[in-house]
Amino acid sequence: MALFAAATTGQPLGAQTVEQASVLLLQHEEVRKELGMTAGQRSAVDSAYKKHAASAQALFKQKPKTDAERKALQQKLLRSQTDFSNRCLEILNAAQRSRLRQLGLQFFGPFTMLSAEISKELGLSEPQKKKIRAAQDTLNKQAAQLQSKRLAELRAVPQPKDPNDAKAVAAYQKKLQQIAQSHQAADARAMDAAKKQAEASLMAALTAAQRTKWAGMIGKKFTIRGKPASSA
DSSP states (O other), rough: HHHHHHHOOOOOOSOOOOOHGGGGGGGGGHHHHHTHHHHHHHHHHHHHHHHHHHHHHHTTTOOOSEEEEEEEHHHHHHHHHHHHHHHHHSSHHHHHHHHHHHHHHHHHHHGGGGGGHHHHHHHHHHHHHHHHHHHHHHHHHHHHHHHHHHHHHHSSSOSSOOTOOOOHHHHHHHHHHHHHHHHHHHHHHHHHHHHHHHHHHHTTSHHHHHHHHHHHHSOOOOOOOTTTOOOO
16 A cells, blocks of 8 residues: 555665665656756766666566575665666766755655764754654554554455456455545545654754754755655
8 A cells, every 4th residue: 555655754765875865856857857957967867767777677687596695686786776876966966966865855754864864964862863763653653553454444345256257356356446545535634644743743853953954954845746845
């Protein structure tokens, strides 16, 4: 259920910096316009995307048999992603990179404050991090509970006695879709409210100076394909 994944605490940066992770936003036309990318820059980024996709596809075809081989493959995938990100960043000028980072922070959300990079930049104390993690845990728990409730409702729908009965299977699938769609709007509102409450708790854990610094870090609010900038 994409709703619950999208409603929770943003996307993890993993081993990448905010700048590197934000490169994925360059696939959106509105982001390219916001950055004022030239035709040459767009073409270069598209080329980097194609090369990265081909490289990643080749790596995913590998079938590691041992833990050592799996670990080595993960390292190759990480290096491939990092190289791709760095290639794209080199295509942008300093002002574009700075704005892309702002958009990335907005897109990933204020819970990126728990990453080592942003935590250090804001100067968060351990007690502050603990409060932010608590807000994050509460939001994740609310999303998990709602998801569990919806899954239980779907599982309660009687399955076709004969899996080869196309008509019965179609009716069953239609029933599942109807149930999911009937809750979609209400669940979206519920998770949006929960997310705003969690982000409010997060912001309350910051000092006034830290909130001002965060506002400067995310810059002017921007919307990416229907995904509004963070409310925090």
